Structure formats: C-alpha cells, structure tokens
Amino acid sequence: MVSFACWSLPITLLALLCCSGSGKKAFEVYIWSEKHVVEATESWKVNCSTSCENPEKGGLETSMSKIMLEQHPQGKWKQFLVSNISNDMTILCHFTCEKEQYSTDLNITVYQPPSQVTLKLKPPRVVVGEAFTIECTVSAVKPLESLTLTLLRGRESLQNQTFEGTEHEAIAIFNSTALTKNGLNFSCQAELDLRPHGGHIIRSFSESQILEVFEPMQDNQMVIIIVVVSILLFLFVTSILLCFILGQHWHRRRMGTYGVLAAWRRLPRAFRQRPV
Ligand SMILES: *[C@@H]1O[C@H](CO)[C@@H](O)[C@H](O)[C@H]1NC(C)=O
Ligand SMILES: *[C@@H]1O[C@H](CO)[C@@H](O)[C@H](O)[C@H]1NC(C)=O
Ligand SMILES: *[C@@H]1O[C@H](CO)[C@@H](O)[C@H](O)[C@H]1NC(C)=O
Ligand SMILES: *[C@@H]1O[C@H](CO)[C@@H](O)[C@H](O)[C@H]1NC(C)=O
Ligand SMILES: *[C@@H]1O[C@H](CO)[C@@H](O)[C@H](O)[C@H]1NC(C)=O
Numbered sequence: 468m469v470s471f472a473c474w475s476l477p478i479t480l481l482a483l484l485c486c487s488g489s490g491k492k493a494f495e496v497y498i499w500s501e502k503h504v505v506e507a508t509e510s511w512k513v514n515c516s517t518s519c520e521n522p523e524k525g526g527l528e529t530s531m532s533k534i535m536l537e538q539h540p541q542g543k544w545k546q547f548l549v550s551n552i553s554n555d556m557t558i559l560c561h562f563t564c565e566k567e568q569y570s571t572d573l574n575i576t577v578y579q580p581p582s583q584v585t586l587k588l589k590p591p592r593v594v595v596g597e598a599f600t601i602e603c604t605v606s607a608v609k610p611l612e613s614l615t616l617t618l619l620r621g622r623e624s625l626q627n628q629t630f631e632g633t634e635h636e637a638i639a640i641f642n643s644t645a646l647t648k649n650g651l652n653f654s655c656q657a658e659l660d661l662r663p664h665g666g667h668i669i670r671s672f673s674e675s676q677i678l679e680v681f682e683p684m685q686d687n688q689m690v691i692i693i694v695v696v697s698i699l700l701f702l703f704v705t706s707i708l709l710c711f712i713l714g715q716h717w718h719r720r721r722m723g724t725y726g727v728l729a730a731w732r733r734l735p736r737a738f739r740q741r742p743v
C-alpha cells in the first residue's frame with residue numbers, strides 16, 4: 468500500500484503536469500514494450516525514450532519489479548527488465564526536458580493459459596435414443612472474456628461458449644441424445660484469443676472420449692437367449708429325472724418278476740409238476 472502511494476503520487480503529479488501544459492509539446496515521450504500480454508511468471512523488456520536531446524530526468528513508473536538494463540549516455544532512452552506482474556496494469560514512461568515533464572503510458576494485460584481441459588461424458592455409456600451430457604471444464608484462465616470453449620464431435624463443432632470476466636472456473640455443458648449405434652468420439656477445445664490485447668491465440672484440447680452406445684435390441688436378444696437356454700436346461704434336467712424315475716420303476720418291476728420266478732423255482736419239483 469505504501470509503495471502504491473509512493474508511485475501513484477508522482478504519476479498524479481505527472482498527469483497534472485502533462486495535461487495542464489498549454490500549447491504544443493516541446494518534446495515527445497515514447498514507450499516500447501517487448502510484450503503487451505504477459506504470463507504472471509514472465510519478465511520482459513520495456514524501453515522508455517524521448518525526442519529531447521538532453522533530458523534532465525527520465526524513467527519508468529510501475530509497481531512491478533524493474534531492473535535497468537541499459538541507457539543512452541545522454542539519457543535519451545532507458546531500457547528496463549520488468550517482472551512479477553499479478554494483475555492488469557498501466558506502466559508509464561516520463562522524461563523531464565527544459566523544466567517540462569511529459570509521460571506516456573501503456574496497458575499490460577496478464578494472461579493465464581488454459582492448461583488443463585477436462586471432458587466428462589455423463590453417463591459414459593447409453594442405449595440408442597437415451598440422453599447424455601457432455602461437460603467441459605477448464606480452470607483458472609485469464610482473461611476469462613477472451614476464452615471460448617468448443618465441444619467437438621470428431622472434427623465437427625457442436626457448441627461454442629464464451630464467458631463473462633467474473634467466474635473462477637469456466638464450464639460448458641451440452642445435452643444431446645444418442646441417435647445411432649456408432650460410438651461417438653468427443654473432445655473439447657479451449658481457445659484463448661489474445662489478439663485484441665496484442666497477443667496471439669492459445670489453444671488446448673482435452674483428451675478425447677468415446678461414448679459407448681448400445682442397441683436396445685441387444686438387451687432383448689439377451690433376455691430371449693437366457694429364457695431359451697433356461698427352458699432347454701429345464702427340459703434336459705426334467706428328462707434326466709424322468710428317465711431315472713422310469714428306470715427305477717422298470718427295474719423294480721423286473722425285480723418283482725424275478726421274485727415270482729425265483730419263488731416258483733424255489734418250490735419243490737413235485738409241486739411244480741403240473742397235475743396230469
Ligand atoms: C530504446 O529505444 C530507442 C528509441 O527507439 C532506441 O534508439 C534504442 O536503441 C532502444 N534501446 C535498446 C536497448 O533497444
Ligand atoms: C511480487 O509481487 C507481489 C505482490 O504483487 C509481492 O508480494 C512480492 O513481494 C513481489 N515479489 C518480488 C520478487 O518483487
Ligand atoms: C488503459 O486502460 C485504462 C482502463 O484500465 C483505459 O482507460 C485506457 O484508455 C487504457 N490505455 C490505453 C493506452 O489503452
Ligand atoms: C478420437 O478423435 C481424436 C481426434 O479427433 C483422435 O485422435 C482419436 O484417435 C479418436 N479416437 C478414436 C478411438 O477413434
Ligand atoms: C464455433 O466457432 C467456430 C469458429 O468460430 C465456427 O467455425 C463454428 O461453426 C462454431 N460452431 C457453432 C456450433 O456455432
């Protein structure tokens with residue numbers, strides 16, 4: 468807070484000086500930055516220069532860490548290495564020449580690339596005609612309003628989604644219905660378009676996921692097969708049981724016959740003689 472006050476005061480003074488100055492400028496102040504959009508971890512070069520031949524004073528105003536790398540012998544330019552940016556900010560170059568001070572500022576945008584894109588299919592397997600949801604999440608992206616999430620089926624885009632700059636996590640949801648039996652290959656693309664801020668496009672993809680789709684017929688066929696197999700098994704077991712029972716019965720009847728025969732044989736021969 469103290470450091471903020473320390474550098475915001477001179478900026479206010481500079482602003483007052485620059486804007487209250489009447490008539491045309493006696494000299495120009497230029498600011499050049501190697502980058503206009505930077506990652507929080509990056510360091511980059513900034514050059515402050517002036518058209519004044521022999522400036523009395525000059526420098527770079529910023530709350531970030533800065534190191535002066537080089538300067539012109541007469542102080543016509545100074546090059547700095549700046550780092551440790553945490554939020555979007557304005558940097559300002561100022562020079563004093565013949566008791567007049569002018570400044571020029573530049574806005575620096577911080578970005579955080581979409582590093583992890585996650586795709587979820589809910590549920591991962593469905594029956595033809597059933598609804599499913601594709602969910603794509605990407606965490607911690609800056610600036611969020613530059614992000615577009617695209618849900619893809621193969622190479623075809625199903626849905627584009629953009630965001631307001633307030634949410635912490637970006638999520639895109641797409642509801643659909645499985646119309647064909649073919650497994651569907653889904654993926655998600657996160658695109659951070661930094662071109663309006665003087666940057667480039669950064670793209671990340673999720674891993675692709677296959678939605679497994681089943682024919683409802685298949686389930687009916689399974690039921691039919693199970694029923695048929697059960698009936699056959701039942702008939703088989705029943706027939707075996709029947710054979711066994713009948714066999715036993717037949718055996719007993721034959722044993723019965725033998726019993727009579729044996730008793731007959733056991734009778735004394737005389738009795739067995741038929742009366743003449
Ligand atoms: C800084 O900018 C000035 C003016 O454009 C240029 O002459 C000078 O070479 C630059 N310094 C470096 C170190 O690039
Ligand atoms: C970087 O900035 C943070 C706050 O923005 C500050 O707390 C920290 O001390 C800075 N680090 C360096 C090395 O300047
Ligand atoms: C810098 O950003 C401020 C708002 O934060 C805006 O008013 C100003 O016009 C911007 N300056 C430039 C040079 O784009
Ligand atoms: C799914 O699609 C991606 C790219 O679109 C491809 O790399 C991957 O091999 C596909 N997977 C299958 C199982 O077809
Ligand atoms: C999504 O955006 C891309 C590129 O801007 C475009 O080609 C595509 O047709 C869009 N898809 C949908 C579903 O609007």
Ligand SMILES: *[C@@H]1O[C@H](CO)[C@@H](O)[C@H](O)[C@H]1NC(C)=O
Pocket residue numbers: 600640641642
């Ligand atoms: C998708 O379906 C879920 C419930 O399954 C519902 O909460 C959500 O609003 C739907 N989203 C869209 C975009 O239709």
